[in-house]
Amino acid sequence: SIGRRNVSNVPAQALILMNDPFVVDQAKKWAGRIINSSEDVDQRINDMFIRCIGRPPTRQELEDARAFLTTQAEEYGVDSSQIPPSQQLWSDLCHVLFNMKEFVYLR
Numbered sequence: 049s050i051g052r053r054n055v056s057n058v059p060a061q062a063l064i065l066m067n068d069p070f071v072v073d074q075a076k077k078w079a080g081r082i083i084n085s086s087e088d089v090d091q092r093i094n095d096m097f098i099r100c101i102g103r104p105p106t107r108q109e110l111e112d113a114r115a116f117l118t119t120q121a122e123e124y125g126v127d128s129s130q131i132p133p134s135q136q137l138w139s140d141l142c143h144v145l146f147n148m149k150e151f152v153y154l155r
Contacts, residue, residue, distance in 0.1 A: 072143065074146075075140075075142035075146060078096075078139075079135050082096055082142070087133075089114065092138070093110055096141065097109065100148070100151055101148065117141060124136060124137070
């Protein structure tokens with residue numbers, strides 16, 4: 049038996065994208081830029097997809113992103129009738145995009 053895992057296994061790499069403080073910090077920084085880029089929620093989401101994976105979101109991805117932001121707003125106790133420019137909400141969405149397979153793997 050080995051008392052210590054190898055550093056470069058695939059599950060550990062996936063967990064780093066989900067939990068590493070550097071990744072979380074980068075999501076917060078990106079969210080700050082996104083919030084200041086536009087007032088329109090759909091435009092922000094569109095810009096995020098283009099910057100992250102090089103293409104605009106599909107209609108379903110746009111709807112999913114809006115639903116995610118609404119759900120997160122409700123979780124944080126924020127009025128979800130309009131998606132506010134909360135850095136935490138947008139940071140959470142940035143973090144989700146960092147974990148998309150299209151972001152992680154090159155085609």
